[in-house]
Amino acid sequence: MHDIDIILWEKVKSGDTEAFELLFRKYYLMLCLFSKRFTNDITTSREIVQDLFIYLWERRVDTPIHSSFKSYILRAVKLNSIRRLENDKRQGVRMDFLPENTEDAVFFDHLEYAELQEKIMQAIASLPDQCQNVFKLSRFQLLKYLEISQKLNISVKTVEAHMSKALRIIQNYLDDKFITILAILFFYWK
Amino acid sequence: MDYFKDITLEALIQYIEGSIAPAVKDSVETWIQADNRNLIFFNKIKDAWLDLDQIKDFGPETVDGDWANILSQITNAKGNRLAKTEIKKTPLFQRSWMQAAALILLVVSLAGGYFIGHSSNKKIENEPLVYNEIVVPKGEKSQLVLSDGTKIWVNAGSKLRFPNRFGGKSREVWLDGEAFFEVAKDKSKPFYVRTSDLNIKVLGTTFNVKAYSDENIIETTLLEGLVSLERKVDSNKDVKEIFLQPNHKAIYLKSETSVVTEEIKREIIEPLQARKIIISKPVQTEIASSWKDGKLVFEDETLENIAIKLERHYDVVIHIEDETMKRFHYSGVLKNISIEQAMKAMQLTTEFKFTIKGNQINISKK
Structure with missing residues (x-):
């Protein structure tokens, strides 16, 4: 699968922004969630990952990505997230001296976590409108089913049904076979 | 591993949020204790779930916005001006x-x-x-x-x-x-x-x-x-x-x-x-009715069957040159993208070549 990334990366090197957008959309959400494991702040993580992508574009010709784009960018995200943590001053993004073996147990733990959360986020984004409304009111605004039913002018039973449906759909996303990287790309391509 | 064979996400979430019925609570606890892998999975789900509040606003619009930001920065930089800066989004x-x-x-x-x-x-x-x-x-x-x-x-x-x-x-x-x-x-x-x-x-x-x-x-x-x-x-x-x-x-x-x-x-x-x-x-x-909202949904479907749907959806004729390729499997949702973008996205998971001439699309092995 990563070989395709390399093909895209080769196109990026020759100045293809379309290929660059594909790589961005494929990994952006996951990378931000991964970075957040270190920074504990999603806004900071979005800045870090965006800075990295801009840096990557500017230095595309001599950035040493050979075997795996994903592994490279993950290492870079980790390094820059830790740096931001250690010294919250804005220092320039650095990717030129990436240590080769920074993947330890914590690294994989954070990656697994980020990928799990990514799937949940994609599932939520894919919920039908009303189902998504109910889910968000319940999960994020902590409204009771009765309050939701009054707010949306539907019965409590319908609220329950929407919640069950939402969780069923999310469960499907978490089932390995249900989704591949392809779907990930499309949900974030509106 | 198929975690959801013996338990539903709904039961796990109700357990995590404390809204579970006493009768079901026991069955969740039995499940968690049955296998150490279940326990590890449960803890991951719990962490990821309770953390959702902090990322709730991170939706598709955020990704679009952040990409627009990057695109404007990389195309405005000196010497980086390119003719091809935006992906065509055919509505x-x-x-x-x-x-x-x-x-x-x-x-x-x-x-x-x-x-x-x-x-x-x-x-x-x-x-x-x-x-x-x-x-x-x-x-x-x-x-x-x-x-x-x-x-x-x-x-x-x-x-x-x-x-x-x-x-x-x-x-x-x-x-x-x-x-x-x-x-x-x-x-x-x-x-x-x-x-x-x-x-x-x-x-x-x-x-x-x-x-x-x-x-x-x-x-x-x-x-x-x-x-x-x-x-x-x-x-x-x-x-x-x-x-x-x-x-x-x-x-x-x-x-x-x-x-x-x-x-x-x-x-x-x-x-x-x-x-x-x-x-x-x-x-x-x-899934069956998603087409009316403009979505094409594939769930672990063969390329051969996907081609039939794509042909109707985009009014194209698709030739798959290699027999083994017809049995490649894909999952995904297509929404409001061109056939060319669809093909490019499918290339991300499997290497193949495609050419588009008029309404004829040829797919062949790399």
């Missing part, structure tokens, strides 16, 4: 809805003022009974409202025949292709959808029918209400009609040689038989 469905509307208007004017519209005007009852046919070309879709208020969405490459008004004791339409129905309730007049091999009888409900005459399979998916199905050839004999419950799908193979998609293989309990109506286990009905 496929905006275009086709307008064309569909134009199509409906055309049909209206051709039929000399027959009725399409939501109203039960007395005047219509006096009009002569006229049958109309709406033909939706490939790459398009269409929506109409019948004289009784029934709403119908008609998918690409389909034909629907319907009367300008419903006289007599029943309401009947004829379908070759795929359509989504929201049938207006009228107990005194059952609604029939007639297809090549099956008749579907409806009282007032929402369902999807896929019955293309050039395909060997008919699928009926029920979202709400109740429908019954019967084979056409049986209609004079004493054969029982088959009832379909909500969230289930009825599958009918016209012949032994019918191509069965992976999606259907996963949905059935009993083996399929030619010329017999089989009822599926509960299905995600939103």
Whole structure:
């Protein structure tokens, strides 16, 4: 699968922004969630990952990505997230001296976590409108089913049904076979 | 590992949020303790779930916005100006809805003022009974409202025949292709959808029918209400009609040689038989009806079957040169993207080459 990334990366090197957008959309959400494991702040993580992508574009010709784009960018995200943590001053993004073996147990733990959360986020984004409304009111605004039913002018039973449906759909996303990287790309391509 | 074989996410989440019924609580605890891997998985889900509040605003719009930000920065930098800076986003469905509307208007004017519209005007009852046919070309879709208020969405490459008004004791339409129905309730007049091999009888409900005459399979998916199905050839004999419950799908193979998609293989309990109506286990009905919202959904589907859907959706002809490639599997959702973008995205998971010449697409091994 990563070989395709390399093909895209080769196109990026020759100045293809379309290929660059594909790589961005494929990994952006996951990378931000991964970075957040270190920074504990999603806004900071979005800045870090965006800075990295801009840096990557500017230095595309001599950035040493050979075997795996994903592994490279993950290492870079980790390094820059830790740096931001250690010294919250804005220092320039650095990717030129990436240590080769920074993947330890914590690294994989954070990656697994980020990928799990990514799937949940994609599932939520894919919920039908009303189902998504109910889910968000319940999960994020902590409204009771009765309050939701009054707010949306539907019965409590319908609220329950929407919640069950939402969780069923999310469960499907978490089932390995249900989704591949392809779907990930499309949900974030509106 | 298949964690959700013995437990539902709903039970886990209710357990995490403390809203679980005491009776179910024990079963969740038993499950967590049964296997160390279950415990590890449970803790991951718990962490990820409780952390959602902090990232709740991170939606598709955020990704779009952040990309726009990056794009503006990299294209404004000196020496980086490129002709190709934006991906074309062909608004496929905006275009086709307008064309569909134009199509409906055309049909209206051709039929000399027959009725399409939501109203039960007395005047219509006096009009002569006229049958109309709406033909939706490939790459398009269409929506109409019948004289009784029934709403119908008609998918690409389909034909629907319907009367300008419903006289007599029943309401009947004829379908070759795929359509989504929201049938207006009228107990005194059952609604029939007639297809090549099956008749579907409806009282007032929402369902999807896929019955293309050039395909060997008919699928009926029920979202709400109740429908019954019967084979056409049986209609004079004493054969029982088959009832379909909500969230289930009825599958009918016209012949032994019918191509069965992976999606259907996963949905059935009993083996399929030619010329017999089989009822599926509960299905995600939103997949069957997703086309009307402009989405194409594939769930672990073969390239060969995906190609059939793409051909109709985009009005293209797809040639797959290599036999082994036809059995490659993909999952995903396509929404509002061009066929070229769809092909590029599929390339991300498998290496292949494609060329587009006019409406001909060639897919070959790398």
